[in-house]
Amino acid sequence: MKLFEKIEFDQIRRYGTVIGLVGLCLFFTLLSEHFLTISNLMNVAQQSAIIAVISVGMTFVIITAGIDLSVGSVLAFSGVVMASALEGGLPIPVAIVIGFLVGFGCGAVNGLLITYGNLPPFIATLGMMSIARGAGLWYTDGRSISGFDDGFRFLATGEIFHIPVPVIIMIVIYVIAHFVLTRTKLGRYTYAIGGNEEAAILSGININFYKNVIYGIAGLLSALAAVILTARLNSAQPIAGIMYELDAIAATVIGGTSLMGGEGTIFGTLIGALIIGVLRNGLNLIGVSSFIQQIVIGSVIIGAILLDTNLKKMKTRSKR
Amino acid sequence: MPTDDHILLMENITKRFPGVLALDDVKFDLKRGEVHVLLGENGAGKSTLMKILSGAYEKDDGTIWIDGEQREISSPRYAQELGIGIIYQEFNLNPFLSVAENIFLGREPTLAPGVINWKRLFAKAQEILDELNVNINSKEEVGDLGVAMQQMVEVAKALSLNARILIMDEPTAALSRHEIQQLFRIIRHLKKQGVAVIYISHRLEEIFEIGDRVTVLRDGKYIDTRPVKSISRDELVRLMVNRDLDEQIPKKKAKLGPVVLRVDNLCVDNRLHDIEFSLRKGEVLGIAGLMGAGRTQLARAIFGVDKISEGKIYVDGTEVSVSSPRDAINAGIGFVTEDRKSEGLVLNRSVKENISLPNIRKFLSMGVLDFEKENRTVDEYISKLDIRTPGRDQNVVYLSGGNQQKVVLSKWLCSHARIFIFDEPTRGIDVGAKKEIYQLMNELTAKGVAIIMISSEMPEILGMSDRILVMCNGRITGRLDGEEATQEKIMKYALGELNEAV
Numbered sequence: 001m002k003l004f005e006k007i008e009f010d011q012i013r014r015y016g017t018v019i020g021l022v023g024l025c026l027f028f029t030l031l032s033e034h035f036l037t038i039s040n041l042m043n044v045a046q047q048s049a050i051i052a053v054i055s056v057g058m059t060f061v062i063i064t065a066g067i068d069l070s071v072g073s074v075l076a077f078s079g080v081v082m083a084s085a086l087e088g089g090l091p092i093p094v095a096i097v098i099g100f101l102v103g104f105g106c107g108a109v110n111g112l113l114i115t116y117g118n119l120p121p122f123i124a125t126l127g128m129m130s131i132a133r134g135a136g137l138w139y140t141d142g143r144s145i146s147g148f149d150d151g152f153r154f155l156a157t158g159e160i161f162h163i164p165v166p167v168i169i170m171i172v173i174y175v176i177a178h179f180v181l182t183r184t185k186l187g188r189y190t191y192a193i194g195g196n197e198e199a200a201i202l203s204g205i206n207i208n209f210y211k212n213v214i215y216g217i218a219g220l221l222s223a224l225a226a227v228i229l230t231a232r233l234n235s236a237q238p239i240a241g242i243m244y245e246l247d248a249i250a251a252t253v254i255g256g257t258s259l260m261g262g263e264g265t266i267f268g269t270l271i272g273a274l275i276i277g278v279l280r281n282g283l284n285l286i287g288v289s290s291f292i293q294q295i296v297i298g299s300v301i302i303g304a305i306l307l308d309t310n311l312k313k314m315k316t317r318s319k320r
Numbered sequence: 321m322p323t324d325d326h327i328l329l330m331e332n333i334t335k336r337f338p339g340v341l342a343l344d345d346v347k348f349d350l351k352r353g354e355v356h357v358l359l360g361e362n363g364a365g366k367s368t369l370m371k372i373l374s375g376a377y378e379k380d381d382g383t384i385w386i387d388g389e390q391r392e393i394s395s396p397r398y399a400q401e402l403g404i405g406i407i408y409q410e411f412n413l414n415p416f417l418s419v420a421e422n423i424f425l426g427r428e429p430t431l432a433p434g435v436i437n438w439k440r441l442f443a444k445a446q447e448i449l450d451e452l453n454v455n456i457n458s459k460e461e462v463g464d465l466g467v468a469m470q471q472m473v474e475v476a477k478a479l480s481l482n483a484r485i486l487i488m489d490e491p492t493a494a495l496s497r498h499e500i501q502q503l504f505r506i507i508r509h510l511k512k513q514g515v516a517v518i519y520i521s522h523r524l525e526e527i528f529e530i531g532d533r534v535t536v537l538r539d540g541k542y543i544d545t546r547p548v549k550s551i552s553r554d555e556l557v558r559l560m561v562n563r564d565l566d567e568q569i570p571k572k573k574a575k576l577g578p579v580v581l582r583v584d585n586l587c588v589d590n591r592l593h594d595i596e597f598s599l600r601k602g603e604v605l606g607i608a609g610l611m612g613a614g615r616t617q618l619a620r621a622i623f624g625v626d627k628i629s630e631g632k633i634y635v636d637g638t639e640v641s642v643s644s645p646r647d648a649i650n651a652g653i654g655f656v657t658e659d660r661k662s663e664g665l666v667l668n669r670s671v672k673e674n675i676s677l678p679n680i681r682k683f684l685s686m687g688v689l690d691f692e693k694e695n696r697t698v699d700e701y702i703s704k705l706d707i708r709t710p711g712r713d714q715n716v717v718y719l720s721g722g723n724q725q726k727v728v729l730s731k732w733l734c735s736h737a738r739i740f741i742f743d744e745p746t747r748g749i750d751v752g753a754k755k756e757i758y759q760l761m762n763e764l765t766a767k768g769v770a771i772i773m774i775s776s777e778m779p780e781i782l783g784m785s786d787r788i789l790v791m792c793n794g795r796i797t798g799r800l801d802g803e804e805a806t807q808e809k810i811m812k813y814a815l816g817e818l819n820e821a822v
Contacts, residue, residue, distance in 0.1 A: 183689045185680045192677055195666035202663055203678040204646035262668045
């Protein structure tokens with residue numbers, strides 16, 4: 001009987017967000033004939049890709065019971081550094097690797113501050129949010145760097161088998177992340193650190209090392225998102241990615257990752273990111289103003305978590 | 321029924337917690353102007369009794385008279401109104417506020433509603449402090465005071481609430497000898513004014529110095545009340561521990577092999593001093609002592625959690641450096657912590673993930689988890705240890721205490737630990753599961769595993785140990801053979817009584 005209840009709940013939990021996503025799609029299909037078309041759905045996926053990629057890093061971080069507020073700023077900083085490398089004539093792969101190093105470096109600094117500096121993740125990454133933003137502005141003197149050759153732009157505008165490249169990148173990242181989280185040591189340790197740090201330490205896990213790796217990955221994925229964004233806009237801007245951290249946190253949390261740590265799935269985060277993408281797109285299509293869009297998105301975040309926590313409470317109650 | 325000189329009488333006090341009878345028909349009385357010592361081992365029921373008196377717990381049964389009137393102490397607030405003050409080991413003071421603000425927190429004299437009359441506040445507080453004859457300025461910040469002075473502030477706070485019954489829970493635990501004398505002076509002063517003090521302490525010498533009468537509790541039961549003047553130390557110890565050892569501990573002696581672990585002159589900062597012992601294959605080495613004796617610290621030091629400041633650890637005759645739990649695990653040590661929930665397990669993860677956590681390397685092939693191998697191994701331990709769970713994917717939070725403990729054991733069995741450190745292995749586990757844990761220990765030692773067992777439960781220590789170390793204040797104060805050990809001997813060493821060179 002107990003077992004039955006558990007399965008039932010987990011199914012609601014797992015498929016709840018999927019049901020929500022499907023419901024949203026139905027809703028917008030009824031209200032707009034333009035919603036359910038291949039080209040629009042590709043559009044949604046493409047628009048979601050950037051937040052979705054950042055959210056992967058955020059999911060790892062939040063599962064360790066941390067938070068990363070710096071992802072948007074790190075995106076901008078690594079974006080302009082990479083763009084200036086391209087502008088300086090470096091080959092595309094080299095420029096991208098430089099961008100990745102900047103992103104990973106910022107993330108690793110977050111990790112060091114949190115582990116060896118004993119700072120709460122909120123504070124460390126809040127500081128990095130400002131530092132990376134300022135570094136990007138300083139580096140470019142506040143200007144954007146624009147105009148890249150087609151080879152680079154292909155990363156956002158190209159298609160392979162009619163699928164936009166950013167969508168392919170997103171899918172690849174999600175497959176890898178899902179694999180890492182469920183089938184590798186790093187994944188297991190991520191859950192253990194967030195679930196019970198003390199128990200993780202006493203199980204012989206070098207938690208400082210793994211936290212550094214995880215914050216480094218979050219920075220690296222911000223840099224990857226910067227590649228997509230820069231290629232799409234054909235321009236790297238030091239003010240790019242403002243508020244992206246909030247979208248990434250929202251996608252992660254809507255996807256069922258607990259801010260208390262120890263729980264969450266990559267698949268859930270993908271659905272969370274798509275829900276936000278579909279909402280933006282659908283509300284645009286039916287002509288809702290961007291002001292009201294913000295209100296709707298905020299309400300959806302709160303609604304999803306309200307539902308989740310209350311379902312959980314019901315579950316504990318039925319157990320007792 | 322209370323007599324005239326009784327300020328407090330508690331009778332037939334009973335308190336049940338799920339699975340335990342914490343207090344069983346206990347009585348306690350207190351006369352005006354006396355210091356009445358409450359004595360007992362860890363878990364004897366002292367704190368529970370005091371929490372009932374101070375309104376933190378509700379009793380299940382029994383009667384309380386205060387000043388001859390029957391009272392139901394339903395809340396801490398009501399206890400305060402009745403003149404009961406309690407000073408916990410950890411103070412409830414705000415370090416950033418002044419002494420006066422702390423004393424009158426929530427009861428500040430006001431000029432108008434919401435406006436504090438600072439002048440009166442400081443003056444009133446100073447009055448109480450002067451009355452106590454302590455040299456504290458009421459305007460000082462509490463955080464700037466030493467521990468002893470902070471305690472005086474607590475006393476002053478209790479007095480400002482017109483406390484006539486003052487409960488002091490191990491008040492001298494953090495005090496120096498000089499400060500203790502200062503505290504005793506205050507206590508004598510309070511006595512003269514008719515305040516009655518309930519004094520909880522393990523330190524026998526203090527009991528004889530400051531106490532008038534002593535009541536001993538054991539395993540939640542009332543044992544006896546005696547005037548301090550007419551009781552000897554030996555008698556007190558006997559009252560504390562003299563229980564019938566009728567609990568059946570299914571100890572099977574294993575054949576002892578060579579020494580597997582040797583600890584040499586181990587020190588940890590100011591907390592552990594000159595710890596020396598050795599442990600043989602198949603042996604159970606019990607470590608007894610009272611709370612705060614340093615037993616868990618010793619375990620943490622050996623397991624590489626806390627830094628060792630001096631000393632050496634040898635495993636199988638070779639010196640090993642354990643600077644992290646990983647090192648200890650690699651050396652073949654497993655640590656079954658006292659608090660499963662906060663240290664041993666990741667509660668919201670599955671049985672499988674918990675068992676494989678320290679052992680993941682074993683299940684990796686080319687960096688990828690081999691689920692089949694992992695599942696097979698985990699299932700093996702589930703059936704071998706008879707872990708009652710719907711399956712390996714069940715979250716451990718839903719398992720019972722005994723089954724959770726078995727999951728922790730599986731972690732270390734799977735890591736092929738040859739030296740197990742058990743810290744209070746059966747705490748919070750029901751009787752049936754306890755036996756199973758003992759059987760498992762027998763099986764382990766039969767296979768040549770060596771066990772260090774930290775325990776506060778006398779029957780467990782006496783029943784399971786081949787040898788016993790007793791600790792007090794971070795030192796080993798006694799070494800006993802399993803056969804010659806008695807409750808009295810252990811308790812004497814644990815109280816730091818026979819501090820002979822060992």
